[in-house]
Amino acid sequence: MSGVRAQQKEKTRRQIINAALNQLSAERSFSSLSLREVAKEAGLAPTSFYRHFSDMDELGLTLVDEAGLTLRQLMRQARQRIAKGGSVIQISVQTFMELIESNANVFRLLLRERSGTSAAFRAAVIREIRYFTMELCDYLQKANQLDAEVAYMQANAAVTIVFSAGSDALDIEDKAERDQLAQQTIQQLRFIARGALELSDRRKASKKSK
Amino acid sequence: MSGVRAQQKEKTRRQIINAALNQLSAERSFSSLSLREVAKEAGLAPTSFYRHFSDMDELGLTLVDEAGLTLRQLMRQARQRIAKGGSVIQISVQTFMELIESNANVFRLLLRERSGTSAAFRAAVIREIRYFTMELCDYLQKANQLDAEVAYMQANAAVTIVFSAGSDALDIEDKAERDQLAQQTIQQLRFIARGALELSDRRKASKKSK
DNA sequence: ATTTTGGGCGTACACTTGTACGCTAGTTGT
DNA sequence: ACAACTAGCGTACAAGTGTACGCCCAAAAT
Numbered sequence: 001m002s003g004v005r006a007q008q009k010e011k012t013r014r015q016i017i018n019a020a021l022n023q024l025s026a027e028r029s030f031s032s033l034s035l036r037e038v039a040k041e042a043g044l045a046p047t048s049f050y051r052h053f054s055d056m057d058e059l060g061l062t063l064v065d066e067a068g069l070t071l072r073q074l075m076r077q078a079r080q081r082i083a084k085g086g087s088v089i090q091i092s093v094q095t096f097m098e099l100i101e102s103n104a105n106v107f108r109l110l111l112r113e114r115s116g117t118s119a120a121f122r123a124a125v126i127r128e129i130r131y132f133t134m135e136l137c138d139y140l141q142k143a144n145q146l147d148a149e150v151a152y153m154q155a156n157a158a159v160t161i162v163f164s165a166g167s168d169a170l171d172i173e174d175k176a177e178r179d180q181l182a183q184q185t186i187q188q189l190r191f192i193a194r195g196a197l198e199l200s201d202r203r204k205a206s207k208k209s210k
Numbered sequence: 211m212s213g214v215r216a217q218q219k220e221k222t223r224r225q226i227i228n229a230a231l232n233q234l235s236a237e238r239s240f241s242s243l244s245l246r247e248v249a250k251e252a253g254l255a256p257t258s259f260y261r262h263f264s265d266m267d268e269l270g271l272t273l274v275d276e277a278g279l280t281l282r283q284l285m286r287q288a289r290q291r292i293a294k295g296g297s298v299i300q301i302s303v304q305t306f307m308e309l310i311e312s313n314a315n316v317f318r319l320l321l322r323e324r325s326g327t328s329a330a331f332r333a334a335v336i337r338e339i340r341y342f343t344m345e346l347c348d349y350l351q352k353a354n355q356l357d358a359e360v361a362y363m364q365a366n367a368a369v370t371i372v373f374s375a376g377s378d379a380l381d382i383e384d385k386a387e388r389d390q391l392a393q394q395t396i397q398q399l400r401f402i403a404r405g406a407l408e409l410s411d412r413r414k415a416s417k418k419s420k
Numbered sequence: 421a422t423t424t425t426g427g428g429c430g431t432a433c434a435c436t437t438g439t440a441c442g443c444t445a446g447t448t449g450t
Numbered sequence: 451a452c453a454a455c456t457a458g459c460g461t462a463c464a465a466g467t468g469t470a471c472g473c474c475c476a477a478a479a480t
């Protein structure tokens with residue numbers, strides 16, 4: 001049970017996953033990858049692929065999980081930075097933009113499969129994003145003492161704005177332009193925060209008066 | 211020059227376009243369509259396709275233009291309704307949701323190709339959405355007397371939120387749930403409007419004080 | 421020491437894909 | 451009336467696809 005064999009298997013599994021990730025790009029979506037291409041890039045015979053995944057779909061879902069992991073890593077990093085003080089919104093956007101830059105292909109995968117043709121993929125992506133949203137919702141509710149429903153709407157809107165900005169950022173190569181986009185995103189998040197805070201206060205007030 | 215010939219050509223061109231639109235669905239993206247499939251659905255021999263489009267790409271760009279038309283149609287309709295009075299945001303969201311329901315596939319095309327693998331497609335979609343955003347920006351600036359930059363940020367954020375909600379709505383079949391989504395979207399747009407108005411006022415005040 | 425297991429390979433097959441080429445027949449221009 | 455043009459068709463081909471099947475051989479289990 002030393003696992004020499006299992007160890008080797010895990011290794012080639014990673015090779016397949018990495019091969020797939022490497023082939024993703026702005027011009028190449030996951031659904032356009034063929035089993036044979038991925039196998040070749042991984043240094044495998046096409047048929048050996050099946051020893052690890054029964055389908056390209058199964059590989060795809062694994063990649064989405066991988067992407068979810070990256071997302072959670074992002075949240076941890078942002079929280080650490082926030083703990084050191086500074087504007088929460090600014091730090092969050094900046095951290096997010098950095099993550100996108102260094103994991104462009106993973107992020108592209110998420111964005112594409114969110115509106116892709118496989119219901120399973122869409123569900124998986126939406127689950128990851130929902131988790132992300134819920135985390136933010138929790139934070140907002142506690143940090144700003146918001147009404148629960150209002151906090152959710154704010155979190156949802158904020159995530160939408162940030163992901164959309166991330167998507168745009170992927171197509172911008174000029175650093176100054178990206179910075180401007182980040183700046184605009186920060187301002188938009190502040191719009192939302194302001195509106196949410198106000199509604200929450202109004203709701204609290206109407207409860208009190210009863 | 212009676213144009214019997216040109217007329218016939220235009221007709222089969224439409225057949226091709228409609229064939230492509232018909233094949234689009236939640237499970238079928240444009241990039242997954244093959245030239246042969248489209249030709250067959252249009253009742254044409256594969257090679258006859260080339261008499262109308264040199265490429266599937268060319269057909270795709272035509273479809274995006276078609277979608278842009280639908281978008282402009284939406285704006286006209288919303289403006290008409292707004293002129294009759296009522297909450298601008300509510301009417302806009304409602305109109306948008308109706309459009310999505312009756313043109314689901316066209317809308318899906320836009321959403322998918324926005325983050326698709328063809329740079330030309332992405333550019334075309336972004337152009338349509340930008341046009342849409344600019345129209346809204348103009349309206350906001352005039353109707354609410356906003357600072358120009360603030361109006362743009364609001365329009366941009368609003369379009370992002372609405373399109374994202376539209377994308378979500380495509381996956382919801384339950385009417386009550388869709389209504390709830392619409393309600394949430396309206397509230398989120400109000401958050402943004404509130405934040406934008408405040409920033410604009412603050413900017414005006416700081417100008418005055420100079 | 422012997423058997424079982426399982427990852428990896430090569431071959432093979434049935435399909436689908438885009439598109440080059442040449443033909444036909446009916447419209448259009450002269 | 452005649453010539454030129456052209457939408458549409460059928461054939462054909464090379465390339466790429468997923469995957470069924472059987473073999474090999476080193477690790478694991480007995």
